[in-house]
Amino acid sequence: AQSVTQLDSHVSVSEGTPVLLRCNYSSSYSPSLFWYVQHPNKGLQLLLKYTSAATLVKGINGFEAEFKKSETSFHLTKPSAHMSDAAEYFCVVSEASGTYKYIFGTGTRLKVLA
C-alpha cells in the first residue's frame, strides 16, 4: 500500500531564508507525487507534481522538489521564504491505477518570521 510521511508537523523559518519541508513515501511501483498548499479558509492548491519525468520538479511561487528513489524522498524546497508562504503543506501520493485516489500526509505547518 502507498503512504507518505511528513517528517515535521511544524517548521519555522525567517523571511528570506531557505525552506525545507520533508516527505518520505512508500510505494511498490513508480509513484506519482504531489505537493499541495492550503492557506487558511482556502482550498488546496497544487504546487508541483512528479510523474516519472524529470526528477527535479519546479512548481509555482519558486518552490521545487526532488524525487530521490534511493531515499524514497520528495522534499520540498524554496531558496528564500516570503511571508505569504505561511500555510499548511501536504505531500501526496496517488494510486497508480483504478481510481488514482490521493493518499495525503499529515501536513507541515510553515511559519515565516519577520
Place this chain on the structure above:
Amino acid sequence: DTGVSQDPRHKITKRGQNVTFRCDPISEHNRLYWYRQTLGQGPEFLTYFQNEAQLEKSRLLSDRFSAERPKGSFSTLEIQRTEQGDSAMYLCASSLTAASGRGEQYFGPGTRLTVT
C-alpha cells in the same frame, strides 16, 4: 474555467439532522472525488466517481453517507442522522483522465460541517 465550487461553505446542524452538500467540478472533468479533513490531519478519501458511476467507497463512508453524481456533472454528498464525529471539512476534487491516467486533482474550497 471557474474551478471546483462547493456549496454551502459552512453548515451548522444539530445532531440527528440530515445534511446535503453539493460539488460542481470543472466542466470537462470526468473524475470526481470526495475527501474528509479533520482538524490537524490530512484529507482522507471517501468516494470516487467516474462520470456518473460511483466506483469506490472508503470504509470511512458509513451507511449514513450517500453520494450521487447524476448525469456525470455535479455531485451531492448526504449525511443522514448526523453525529458529532461527522464534524469536519468535506472536500471535493475533480480531474481529467490523462493519457497516463495520472491527472492531477483540483480541489474546491470545502464545506465545513459542525454538528452540535
